[in-house]
Amino acid sequence: MLYNRRVLDRWPVDTALNTRLRQAVKPKPLPPALAVPAPAFDYIVIGAGSAGCAVVASLLTKPSVTILLVEAGQENEVPEIQGYTQAMNLRGTIYDWNNQSQPQTCMDGQLMPYDAGKVDGGSSSINGMIWVRGNPADYDGWAALGNPGWDYNSVLPVFKRQEQWAGPASPYRGQQGPIYVTTGLTTNPVSADFMSAITQMGYEANSDYNGATQYGVAFSQVNAKPVPPPVYGIRQDSFNAFVAGSATSPQLTFANQTMVTKITFDSQRNVSQVILSIDGQIIPVTCLRETILCAGALRSPQVLMLSGIGDARALKQLGIPVLVDSPGVGQNLQDQLISFVVHPLAKQDPNHFSPMCNNIFTNGAPGAPQTGAPDYEVQTFYMKNNPGFPPNQFAVGSIALHPLSRGSITLSSANYTDPPLIQPNLLCNPQDVQTSLKGLKMVREIANYFEANSDWLSPETMPGPNVTTDQQLIAYMDESSVPDFHYVGTCKMGPNSDSMAVVDSKLRVRGVNNLRVADGSIMPKVISGNTNACSNMIGGRCGDFILQG
Numbered sequence: 001m002l003y004n005r006r007v008l009d010r011w012p013v014d015t016a017l018n019t020r021l022r023q024a025v026k027p028k029p030l031p032p033a034l035a036v037p038a039p040a041f042d043y044i045v046i047g048a049g050s051a052g053c054a055v056v057a058s059l060l061t062k063p064s065v066t067i068l069l070v071e072a073g074q075e076n077e078v079p080e081i082q083g084y085t086q087a088m089n090l091r092g093t094i095y096d097w098n099n100q101s102q103p104q105t106c107m108d109g110q111l112m113p114y115d116a117g118k119v120d121g122g123s124s125s126i127n128g129m130i131w132v133r134g135n136p137a138d139y140d141g142w143a144a145l146g147n148p149g150w151d152y153n154s155v156l157p158v159f160k161r162q163e164q165w166a167g168p169a170s171p172y173r174g175q176q177g178p179i180y181v182t183t184g185l186t187t188n189p190v191s192a193d194f195m196s197a198i199t200q201m202g203y204e205a206n207s208d209y210n211g212a213t214q215y216g217v218a219f220s221q222v223n224a225k226p227v228p229p230p231v232y233g234i235r236q237d238s239f240n241a242f243v244a245g246s247a248t249s250p251q252l253t254f255a256n257q258t259m260v261t262k263i264t265f266d267s268q269r270n271v272s273q274v275i276l277s278i279d280g281q282i283i284p285v286t287c288l289r290e291t292i293l294c295a296g297a298l299r300s301p302q303v304l305m306l307s308g309i310g311d312a313r314a315l316k317q318l319g320i321p322v323l324v325d326s327p328g329v330g331q332n333l334q335d336q337l338i339s340f341v342v343h344p345l346a347k348q349d350p351n352h353f354s355p356m357c358n359n360i361f362t363n364g365a366p367g368a369p370q371t372g373a374p375d376y377e378v379q380t381f382y383m384k385n386n387p388g389f390p391p392n393q394f395a396v397g398s399i400a401l402h403p404l405s406r407g408s409i410t411l412s413s414a415n416y417t418d419p420p421l422i423q424p425n426l427l428c429n430p431q432d433v434q435t436s437l438k439g440l441k442m443v444r445e446i447a448n449y450f451e452a453n454s455d456w457l458s459p460e461t462m463p464g465p466n467v468t469t470d471q472q473l474i475a476y477m478d479e480s481s482v483p484d485f486h487y488v489g490t491c492k493m494g495p496n497s498d499s500m501a502v503v504d505s506k507l508r509v510r511g512v513n514n515l516r517v518a519d520g521s522i523m524p525k526v527i528s529g530n531t532n533a534c535s536n537m538i539g540g541r542c543g544d545f546i547l548q549g
């Protein structure tokens, strides 16, 4: 097998930062509720990420129930996480699971980064904070696949109650929720000039792509709260939004730096215990009502398989006793790929601080029909001098939103400390190559137009003037495109008739009782956009189902 690390090597880890962060980790005392002889809780939530924290917020509204929230990672109250301008500097640090994909045979054997938050707040604590819901057609599509209760009208109230939109009031937006969302941090001279140039190209301006229509060019919405320089913005991560305010609630026990090794079941297939590993100590915790698995699309299938729920043949090969033969566990992995065109900055705005600037949602060209879900998201990045980004560059990225390639998460061993094998099969469906190629040509035109119609950019350096033919552009994509970390689908929701569906439309795991999955893994199909807001919504929707009984 060919191993190619060029993408990884071009995107180095900040080792000095990581050493500093590691030294700052405080030893964590065992929460008193876990130090008793036989700890037991009504609800056990596994994973304090985007979805898990939203589940906990709902459960906390249920009087007097006890909740255990378990998180493998550390605290997230550090400036490197909370500060807006450092958005993408945490890869490879103690806050990242440090995943790498298997070799991408359809992309020149590249080993791809598969970043995922291992920290309070999960991936919402290390992500780019771009706030995109997706398109109503995405959710109506999930419902049409046999998942009642997931159409846009059903999920819209959850999106609204979770956000505090700083823009004008609208029937589509919420203004009372815990997550502050704004364009205030991305409305800068360069992004304003980009807007006016691109509208001259024929793209329509859109003041709110999470509103009446998703299509058009807009200032990026971010989940960060403006504060004065030099910090500029505070990340609105899911832990701080949904859980931190209830940290002292007698209902809630929060155990971070704690890994779930597996879930056990009684003879009736009810969840019996969740097995924790804390500092090498194994602690079984009894579940009195329900367990909700929210470990994310890479790790929820791992926990299920380690617990005997998965493809029977694969489990037997690893010596794991089979509880439920569920062949869909870990399958249906899908991710969006981002391909960049890069221009050096011809001038810098001394007051500009935001790496994120604009988004365009489109079906491939100005004037293309704006029906259903868009095919592409275009994202611009102004990289003056932000940690985690190359300096003095402007990048325009094309994200092909609806890939047809499908991959998998499988176990590398029966040991919970061994990372799962991540095989997304990026660009292995030939149609995906053509779609991504079309997107790359589109963003090249957009970037060139902006260069010609403003004084911000110098001539293109990537792919560069010598890359002109389709063959060269495809080779460039194989060399330089990266997953957008919107991996989903590995415990997909679906009707009984779908043998690959892992959970039903109420997110209950098929074949056992008292266990739900709620995170990005349950999406049957990736949405038309970034996946954090949707993961929050999935957690909130799961909370509704539990409260409704």
Ligand SMILES: Cc1cc2nc3c(=O)[nH]c(=O)nc-3n(C[C@H](O)[C@H](O)[C@H](O)COP(=O)(O)OP(=O)(O)OC[C@H]3O[C@@H](n4cnc5c(N)ncnc54)[C@H](O)[C@@H]3O)c2cc1C
Binding pocket: 046, 047, 048, 049, 050, 051, 052, 070, 071, 072, 073, 115, 116, 117, 118, 119, 120, 121, 122, 123, 124, 126, 127, 128, 129, 130, 131, 132, 258, 259, 260, 261, 294, 295, 296, 297, 299, 300, 303, 484, 485, 486, 487, 518, 519, 520, 521, 530, 531, 532, 533, 535
């Ligand atoms: C680098 C990066 C940039 C991104 N940028 C954006 C963006 O700008 N906008 C956007 O909308 N989306 C973005 N995303 C995607 C988005 O953040 C994720 O889709 C979303 O956070 C996933 O939520 P989740 O609840 O499924 O999983 P997560 O938020 O990852 O939560 C899973 C949690 O479970 C914990 N866990 C896992 N296994 C165990 C175990 N065995 N025991 C205990 N705990 C466990 C993990 O540590 C983690 O905290 C980005 C993602 C990454 C990684």
